[in-house]
Amino acid sequence: MKKSSAEGKPERDGLNQRFCEVMDKKSPIEITLTERDESVTITQWVYQTLRSAVMNGQILPGRALTIRELAAILDVSPMPVREALRQLAAENALEIQGNRRVMVPRMTAMKFSELCEARIAIESHAAARALPYIDNDRLQQLRELDRCIDLAQEEGDLERISILNQNFHRALYTANPHQVTLPLIESLWLQLGPFMRLATSKLEEHYVIDRHNEAMRAIEKQDALALQLAISSDIREGFAFAATPELLHRFIEQSAAPVS
Amino acid sequence: MKKSSAEGKPERDGLNQRFCEVMDKKSPIEITLTERDESVTITQWVYQTLRSAVMNGQILPGRALTIRELAAILDVSPMPVREALRQLAAENALEIQGNRRVMVPRMTAMKFSELCEARIAIESHAAARALPYIDNDRLQQLRELDRCIDLAQEEGDLERISILNQNFHRALYTANPHQVTLPLIESLWLQLGPFMRLATSKLEEHYVIDRHNEAMRAIEKQDALALQLAISSDIREGFAFAATPELLHRFIEQSAAPVS
DNA sequence: AGTTAATGTTTGTGATCACATTTGATGTGT
DNA sequence: ACACATCAAATGTGATCACAAACATTAACT
Numbered sequence A, B: 001m002k003k004s005s006a007e008g009k010p011e012r013d014g015l016n017q018r019f020c021e022v023m024d025k026k027s028p029i030e031i032t033l034t035e036r037d038e039s040v041t042i043t044q045w046v047y048q049t050l051r052s053a054v055m056n057g058q059i060l061p062g063r064a065l066t067i068r069e070l071a072a073i074l075d076v077s078p079m080p081v082r083e084a085l086r087q088l089a090a091e092n093a094l095e096i097q098g099n100r101r102v103m104v105p106r107m108t109a110m111k112f113s114e115l116c117e118a119r120i121a122i123e124s125h126a127a128a129r130a131l132p133y134i135d136n137d138r139l140q141q142l143r144e145l146d147r148c149i150d151l152a153q154e155e156g157d158l159e160r161i162s163i164l165n166q167n168f169h170r171a172l173y174t175a176n177p178h179q180v181t182l183p184l185i186e187s188l189w190l191q192l193g194p195f196m197r198l199a200t201s202k203l204e205e206h207y208v209i210d211r212h213n214e215a216m217r218a219i220e221k222q223d224a225l226a227l228q229l230a231i232s233s234d235i236r237e238g239f240a241f242a243a244t245p246e247l248l249h250r251f252i253e254q255s256a257a258p259v260s
Numbered sequence C: 001a002g003t004t005a006a007t008g009t010t011t012g013t014g015a016t017c018a019c020a021t022t023t024g025a026t027g028t029g030t
Numbered sequence D: 001a002c003a004c005a006t007c008a009a010a011t012g013t014g015a016t017c018a019c020a021a022a023c024a025t026t027a028a029c030t
Helices: A042-055 A067-074 A078-090 A109-133 A136-155 A158-173 A182-192 A194-206 A211-220 A224-238 A245-255 B042-055 B067-074 B078-090 B109-133 B136-155 B158-173 B182-192 B194-206 B211-220 B224-238 B245-255
Strands: A017-022 A029-034 B017-022 B029-034
Touching: A029 A042, A029 A067, A042 A067, A042 A078, A042 A182, A067 A078, A078 B078, A109 A158, A109 A182, A109 A224, A109 B109, A136 A158, A136 A211, A158 A182, A158 A194, A158 A224, A182 A194, A182 B182, A194 A224, A211 A224, B029 B042, B029 B067, B042 B067, B042 B078, B042 B182, B067 B078, B109 B158, B109 B182, B109 B224, B136 B158, B136 B211, B158 B182, B158 B194, B158 B224, B182 B194, B194 B224, B211 B224
Parallel strands: none
Antiparallel strands: A017 A029, B017 B029
16 A cells, blocks of 8 residues: 555554654754544644644744655655645645745744734634523533633643633634634634743743633623623733733744744 | 745736636536636646636535546646645635535525624724834825726726725735734635625615725724724625625525535 | 445545756856 | 856656545345
8 A cells, every 4th residue: 555665664553642853954843643543534634743733833933844854754655745734834824935835934023913913803703703602501511621721720731721722712612603713713823833832831820810710701691792801811811921022022032943 | 936826916817718618417617717827836826716716606505526527627637626625625715525525615694694794803903903004105005996996886897896895905904014814804705705796796786885985084094993994884885785684595595506 | 116235437535756946065267 | 265157956746547435326126
């Protein structure tokens, strides 16, 4: 089938997750590999893998991504990589330069600010639009997620906090059965990428008011304005660490490749 | 030498233009073909062609699009079609079902409403964010576009009105050099697709207040709220014809494939 | 006659090959 | 020593082929 190398390559045993690192001429690229479910296409698996890598900031901005290199890392043929890259580029997770080279877009302070404000504008809108559709089941689901987040916050499990926080927002917006903005919101999440993780890590320090509880009270009262305010505050305070231009600059510089 | 591929520059597709119609077992599919510039990759040309076809409502929703069929129509190999389809699907212009079949998503009254409200929320935000960056050049450019729209409106050139209207909005939002919402906005435009054209056609009948002029006065005064109001009104009144559930329903039914 | 099983066709997915363009290194000239 | 021309390796694009799953049609059976 797709196996062409006669070499006894290291078998993928029950280990659910491992790391693959390749030292290229440029900078090393490290991607978390997960077991591929046979029921999903290779392209989808590659897409999800690369998406996670971008979201987790495992690929540093400015680094040129080549199809063949990624194919070698993921141990697949170039074809699925090609399609996954194009899809991610269409979602603004990756950027195709004039050279037809693909890379993670570099972050700037202004762009970061714009992304945050866009998140606030769109997500508060999505929340208000979802409000009338929230039934008891959904409310209970949101409460459960909020509880889990609190739990994860006590344990300091940043990975879990980040994912659960996304799930909370997603569960809120998808209450609207005619939802059309979630793909746009997810695109913004992707572009904010590793900074969302930084946000959650800093959130633990400050441990501000639980805006999720505030949001739920607004939902119970069917108060759209209060809900929008809660969501806006949640997002804004999530990135409060970046309010200090100094800190923001440091994070951005950290992820910025040297100007070539 | 260097081509900005990501830029969707408005191409004058009025020159050599012919139609290609294919009668399949199902429903006929008719796509406007334009001359392919040699400096553009085939994939990009296919992408733009299919994108225009979707935007103009030349492909009726629910119709299954197959790679080989489109490849035959466009007289290219299946490969560029495959990539273009995936890209359009990532932009929510097309929808991939579980069957791995691709089609133009069907429109519903509620979805239409959600798309309009999303447009208003995001575009008024983008307008406000662009306001501080609008200089004299940009203002003059907007005035010129507004003038052209008025001209086209007198001539009743719907095609031209639609394109110029998009250009006006684009020119406004892109004044912000750190713009991040334009791709999201264009995704919404794509999803509204043929209805934007219907909107302009109906607009001619009513010929409401020129909201573009109102927007420009707001810009001159640097009045963000007034600008947001003008943009919101422009969008809402553009789809005012759909305010009547009866009319909206007729348009949607018109483009809805029979339930299979 | 209506439902189900079997079969031939179509379609998406993935792999491999060919080629033009770009990249990066090497060598040359002033 | 530095700028420029030259050349080889690498890369994206596009085409073609192979195959399994899905589809549509036909045949068989209750």
